[in-house]
Amino acid sequence: SHFGSSRRLQCATPEPSPSIAASMTMSTAARRCALCAALLASGSAASFEPLPWDEAYEKAEATLKKMTVPLLEISGFCQRQIFANRMLFQAEGELGNGSPYYGAGGYYLYYEPNCDGKQTTQPRWILSQVKPWKGRTSDFDLDGECGKETRIILGASKDQPPLGTHKWRMQCGEGDETSMQALTLREVPQGEKYALLRGVGWEHPLGQWFDLRKFWYIGNTVAIPRLHLPALNMQDAAGGFRTMWSETVGSVTVFPSLLSMAATWDDSIVYEFAQALGKEFSAKGANAILGPSVNVHRVARNGRNFEYLSGDDPVLGAALTKAYVKGVQSEGIFAVMKHWVFNEQETHRGWESSDVDDKVAWELYYPPFQAAVDAGVCAAMCSYNKVNGEYSCSNKKQLDVLHRRMGFKGFV
Numbered sequence: 474s475h476f477g478s479s480r481r482l483q484c485a486t487p488e489p490s491p492s493i494a495a496s497m498t499m500s501t502a503a504r505r506c507a508l509c510a511a512l513l514a515s516g517s518a519a520s521f522e523p524l525p526w527d528e529a530y531e532k533a534e535a536t537l538k539k540m541t542v543p544l545l546e547i548s549g550f551c552q553r554q555i556f557a558n559r560m561l562f563q564a565e566g567e568l569g570n571g572s573p574y575y576g577a578g579g580y581y582l583y584y585e586p587n588c589d590g591k592q593t594t595q596p597r598w599i600l601s602q603v604k605p606w607k608g609r610t611s612d613f614d615l616d617g618e619c620g621k622e623t624r625i626i627l628g629a630s631k632d633q634p635p636l637g638t639h640k641w642r643m644q645c646g647e648g649d650e651t652s653m654q655a656l657t658l659r660e661v662p663q664g665e666k667y668a669l670l671r672g673v674g675w676e677h678p679l680g681q682w683f684d685l686r687k688f689w690y691i692g693n694t695v696a697i698p699r700l701h702l703p704a705l706n707m708q709d710a711a712g713g714f715r716t717m718w719s720e721t722v723g724s725v726t727v728f729p730s731l732l733s734m735a736a737t738w739d740d741s742i743v744y745e746f747a748q749a750l751g752k753e754f755s756a757k758g759a760n761a762i763l764g765p766s767v768n769v770h771r772v773a774r775n776g777r778n779f780e781y782l783s784g785d786d787p788v789l790g791a792a793l794t795k796a797y798v799k800g801v802q803s804e805g806i807f808a809v810m811k812h813w814v815f816n817e818q819e820t821h822r823g824w825e826s827s828d829v830d831d832k833v834a835w836e837l838y839y840p841p842f843q844a845a846v847d848a849g850v851c852a853a854m855c856s857y858n859k860v861n862g863e864y865s866c867s868n869k870k871q872l873d874v875l876h877r878r879m880g881f882k883g884f885v
């Protein structure tokens with residue numbers, strides 16, 4: 474894990490009390506994410522006994538009440554530097570010179586009295602991807618020079634970050650040259666809660682596609698060590714641990730595709746496979762599998778049909794989805810059902826609209842998702858497409874179906 478202990482998960486059972494079910498209608502995204510984090514923090518390697526949903530939400534509410542420490546927000550990054558143009562930094566302790574340092578998602582902010590170790594060098598606050606050595610009093614990155622770290626030169630106190638808007642030196646152009654850019658630092662009272670909702674680890678180099686930082690998980694949130702909340706380390710894919718770099722090829726198990734699993738018509742085999750999958754993800758530090766993929770086939774040429782567990786049969790899909798979710802989550806890893814909903818083709822998936830009426834949806838396309846909910850699945854991934862003209866991720870009707878009619882208690 475890049476952010477802290479990858480604690481194991483005890484997943485809640487899908488049987489909310491009436492009071493908890495009622496409170497869910499008023500839940501916010503922050504509450505759902507805090508629930509998942511609280512569930513993760515409550516897990517242990519020795520026990521996989523499920524938590525009832527009322528106890529899970531009680532833990533989540535208690536955790537939310539403790540999330541009162543302001544975080545330091547830095548905004549205004551250029552695209553070359555980082556994909557998200559703002560980050561929330563947590564205080565991580567003190568350096569050898571007595572000054573505080575802050576961290577978030579692989580970036581560190583700290584006061585450097587002499588970045589090259591020379592007493593004549595001006596002090597400065599530095600924003601760097603190199604974690605400072607806590608025991609030193611200067612040159613915290615051990616490179617013996619003032620390199621091209623993002624930085625601002627100050628004669629200010631080492632005890633307080635430079636709040637407000639200042640010019641920072643960054644690499645923003647196409648070459649290696651640096652330029653001065655305006656970054657704003659401010660304290661955010663609700664920062665710890667916001668941090669649960671922001672992913673980290675992806676960057677957007679100038680003129681290129683989004684880049685995942687090397688050896689990071691596909692989806693990451695920062696840990697909150699003060700509250701014993703680990704990072705969410707969410708990894709593809711539903712059929713096996715995804716190898717993003719050549720160095721990881723050959724280090725994972727190549728399982729049969731989920732469509733091949735469906736062809737067995739055997740939920741016991743799927744359960745055993747899901748257990749093995751959960752063990753492997755856990756051993757690699759992930760605490761979430763971005764799967765199962767359960768969409769019922771509609772377009773024969775869909776490029777992702779091979780990874781959809783349902784085939785073209787909703788009854789078969791429901792039976793196998795239940796086995797998959799229970800198998801994965803028995804290993805202390807939470808499952809993420811996808812793609813909610815009607816993600817039936819890859820071609821033009823970003824703007825096509827899947828138009829489905831309610832009767833067909835409930836009889837043909839919803840059953841595998843309902844089975845996942847009934848099995849206690851902890852999270853869902855929304856789909857890329859529109860549903861009846863409105864994008865799935867912001868489709869109020871479809872989200873209401875998921876939470877209110879199906880009884881889903883996790884987060885999307």
